[in-house]
Amino acid sequence: MSDSADSTGTSPVLVTARRARAAAAELAPLPRTARDAALLAVADALTERAAEIVEANARDIERARAAGTADAIVDRLTLTPRRIAAIAADVRDVVALPDPVGEVVRGSTLPNGLELRQVRVPLGVVGIIYEARPNVTVDAAALCLKSGNAVLLRGSSSAYASNTALVAVLRDAVAGAGLPADAVQLVPGEGRESAHELMRARGLVDVLIPRGGETLIQTVVRESTVPVIETGVGNCHVYVDELADLDMAVDILVNSKAQRPSVCNAAETVLVHAGIAERFLPRALAALTEAGVRVHGDEAWQKAGLDAGTEVLPATDADWETEYLGYDIAAAVVPTLDAAVAHIRRWTSGHTEAIVTRDTAAARRFVSLMDSAAVMVNASTRFTDGGQFGFGAEIGISTQKLHARGPMGLPELTSTTYVVTGDGHLRE
Amino acid sequence: MSDSADSTGTSPVLVTARRARAAAAELAPLPRTARDAALLAVADALTERAAEIVEANARDIERARAAGTADAIVDRLTLTPRRIAAIAADVRDVVALPDPVGEVVRGSTLPNGLELRQVRVPLGVVGIIYEARPNVTVDAAALCLKSGNAVLLRGSSSAYASNTALVAVLRDAVAGAGLPADAVQLVPGEGRESAHELMRARGLVDVLIPRGGETLIQTVVRESTVPVIETGVGNCHVYVDELADLDMAVDILVNSKAQRPSVCNAAETVLVHAGIAERFLPRALAALTEAGVRVHGDEAWQKAGLDAGTEVLPATDADWETEYLGYDIAAAVVPTLDAAVAHIRRWTSGHTEAIVTRDTAAARRFVSLMDSAAVMVNASTRFTDGGQFGFGAEIGISTQKLHARGPMGLPELTSTTYVVTGDGHLRE
Known part of the structure; x- marks a missing residue:
């Protein structure tokens, strides 16, 4: 596509994007063998050059500690030789995945003899805007290369030294394998301006995928003229139906909420059918409390809390809306399945909802x-995950409806082209 | 998805969008039989109420004539009982198409026994912003209803009376068949402000599809926070390779350019390999001239024009960029196939490109x-068309890479949901 007015500047970001575009044109016709060889070279180089990566990472850690960053976040930022080896192993796993490029999605011979094939092709240039964890730098680059795309990486400033070192290793390995080094680039600059420029590079960047918290994602959605795939915000619900197996319902609720509360597929609200509330609420409260979960409940849940001697905080609209990402859950009793549906449709972020029921009609309706x-x-809601779904890898979980919805694997990093072959065919 | 900040107002447009959202929720679980019955009722009603549609259309025509509108445009605006019968017949054709909703796109049983299905579901609320032709009102509504979507129609003010009459007929028929009338709505207001509000109704409208000229499409792309599918701008190329069959090349060139020059899949530029230019250019010039086509050529084409006594206008960058949509073509000679590729990648709108060659390697590389x-x-480039591709219907031709690319049929008006069925499955 020809460059739009948005993308004619000469800033470092746009120069980078234009290089990515040129690299994408070189990547597009390459066969799988060439892309896989580059990825194997990347995996080797990461292990071989682990020391320099760790050294760069130490500078980020030092800066984070000096700024008083919380230990949990410093831990996520930290790279060790062992963690780097695990990242390299993930790259090898990506190599083994089926090649999405060239897959014939649909094909037929038309009545006039024209041969029609809809073929998967790389998107072109993929921009990733992400926070903290430097492992995303390598994961995202590997998935983009595997699917024939050039990638522009815009990590957080807190990991800038680590990302710079990682991208240097990636570029050397890619170039050593005969692919254009510019297939992998870090977006220059640490400030907001560089991210903003990336968002306006329509015509140069084919898609932007923000990975991180809701503020980051909403900023990209609002400000980007480049098409965006929204990911990851998960206000997930568990609905316990009147005909639920109560043991199963307690287990699914606790697993959905507390097995790993910091992730997007963890449950944030439980809705319970009034017909079983009296039996279910005391058991759910006991199990949630034992798992360390605070309940923010409606009147029915508050009353159940009083009866059980367990504190239940009063829930407000803010609770129905919140993705706690921690040991909190919003809870309500609903008169009917349809009332549960209405609540969920009103408040959900569109990620994952679960029903627990033995009633096939209720499951079907829900x-x-x-x-x-x-x-x-x-x-459990926790199953919404590219790895769990058997996709082998995941670039994010889309909560929007266009192009990709749910866990995004390699096919979601491609577009398609119709290739039509004739023998002098003319339209009449 | 919960309403975004953009969509909390009480303007007539947002009220309409909110009604559409409620209608979409009602449509989603309906089986094919219900949607097909509504479409058949629509087809019947169009024929039965043709008189009142023609009467409303007469007011638009009168207004257009008073404003000095060109005859060709008045003709496109005109509805007659015969044209209305043809539109009704098109609706019946849509009824006969396979149902995209509920199709299982992908499915498996995971190692832990979870049953995974990726199922096609309606997008929800589809907004169409379009120009002139009132038949689009019915076509778009029929395709959206067939795919389980509510539709918001924003036609041009020049067809406002016609569109109002058509939508009244559609709504009555839909309601008579037991579906929510608000599944089909005209966006209130004729001014720019109402279109702009529609573009900002993120969270209420799931996708906007602009159909019309480049100015309309670029405005929607630039101003919309609702996801947009770009359609229809076609700066299409024909490349005549060194090893082309010259008879075939002349025929394909003339057909691509002149069979119907006003449409997006007509060719706008021809590129010719230098190795056959001397033999091909005189023949191409003669054939293009006979078809009434003016050539805007580079030096080689201008020289060929001088030799043949045919006027060839000098081509500038504006010509490489222009979608003439008429009897004009830009023309250049290129030294190699790769030079043709570079020209096309620089100037194309990403719609359709053709190569004429007997050389399999050249075809493959191109x-x-x-x-x-x-x-x-x-x-011929003219084959890029939903009808020609056997899709049975087409809501537009996407020139973007996300979600849909090329002719968009019913599946492109859907999203997917992962439905995961277990028996108390927990994540470990």
């Missing part, structure tokens, strides 16, 4: 009325 | 280096 990326029937 | 929605090998 599934048909949801408007989310994934719906679980008698299973 | 196809692998294009970055457009469709690539023709030895066939």
